[in-house]
Amino acid sequence: MDNAARALLNRLQLGLPLVADPWGALASELGQEPEAMRQHVADWLADGTLTRFGPLFDVARMDGAFTLAAMAVPEERFEAVHQQLLTLPEVAHNYRREHALNMWFVLACTDAEQIAPSLKHIEQITGLAVFNFPKLREFHVQLYLPV
Amino acid sequence: MPALSTAQQLHLRSLLEQGLPLTSEPYAQLAEHIHSDSHSVLAAVQQWQDEGLFRRFGLVVRHHQLGYKANAMLVLDIPDDAVTAVGTQLAEEPRVTLCYRRPRRLPDWPYNLFCMIHGRARDEVEGEIAALLARHQLHSYRHDWLFSTRAYKQRGGHFAASPTQGHGHG
Numbered sequence: 001m002d003n004a005a006r007a008l009l010n011r012l013q014l015g016l017p018l019v020a021d022p023w024g025a026l027a028s029e030l031g032q033e034p035e036a037m038r039q040h041v042a043d044w045l046a047d048g049t050l051t052r053f054g055p056l057f058d059v060a061r062m063d064g065a066f067t068l069a070a071m072a073v074p075e076e077r078f079e080a081v082h083q084q085l086l087t088l089p090e091v092a093h094n095y096r097r098e099h100a101l102n103m104w105f106v107l108a109c110t111d112a113e114q115i116a117p118s119l120k121h122i123e124q125i126t127g128l129a130v131f132n133f134p135k136l137r138e139f140h141v142q143l144y145l146p147v
Numbered sequence: 148m149p150a151l152s153t154a155q156q157l158h159l160r161s162l163l164e165q166g167l168p169l170t171s172e173p174y175a176q177l178a179e180h181i182h183s184d185s186h187s188v189l190a191a192v193q194q195w196q197d198e199g200l201f202r203r204f205g206l207v208v209r210h211h212q213l214g215y216k217a218n219a220m221l222v223l224d225i226p227d228d229a230v231t232a233v234g235t236q237l238a239e240e241p242r243v244t245l246c247y248r249r250p251r252r253l254p255d256w257p258y259n260l261f262c263m264i265h266g267r268a269r270d271e272v273e274g275e276i277a278a279l280l281a282r283h284q285l286h287s288y289r290h291d292w293l294f295s296t297r298a299y300k301q302r303g304g305h306f307a308a309s310p311t312q313g314h315g316h317g
Contacts (some may be wrong), residue, residue: 089281101293134249
């Protein structure tokens, strides 16, 4: 990635100017050509560097209810329990982490009343306790990963 | 300028969920689709931005592709009357990519503040955690960090709108 591309990627992580001609605004700010900048973004979307260009909707503000949950899965059962969770459409992300609580996943339900029964169901099919960590408060971050 | 009808707003939202058109005047193009004008579209987008409907408006990067291959969840036990102040401070740190207050689950889990920290490598993340704890004088609070050793793909993915942030929702 050359310096111009790097500067563009870093700048765009801070947000696109909300004006009719955002590329014109960025062009004067960065000293780059609008057409070349759009081509970079198109290339990054194509090669998977970016998964999205435009607004990222806050899912918490849209329909649906979410929680973070964790389980302490015995090492020899880890893969089997993971396979069990794979069959559940409401399990949205599943991370293995280094801790006694070694399986961390997000539960995404269409409404809040489904969270508790869904966690209960996971406890029943796995025979393991599920710890529920619902969000009490979000502290807003500026996601910025400079390249 | 004419405000958008409810139907136009819903149509615009569904278009925006697919991303912003990569054209010189993206709002004019969106306006054409919903039979409106670019001023009204931009005003609606600005309003949604102000109301917090968007987490951000720009890029969603794939951490791994940019070389950010390590991530840890830093968890702290902060007294309830201080947790808002500490959470607000940590959220301002550039390497903190998510920051949430969540309930303790005693006796198994004493922590009530959860922060995600991304870095290019494990030692860089560990260095960043040490620096954060020092900068904010948090060493005396009980804390731990949990490196992610594997992210599993899920089959469902019906909430695909936020691929890189999903582990923080809830």
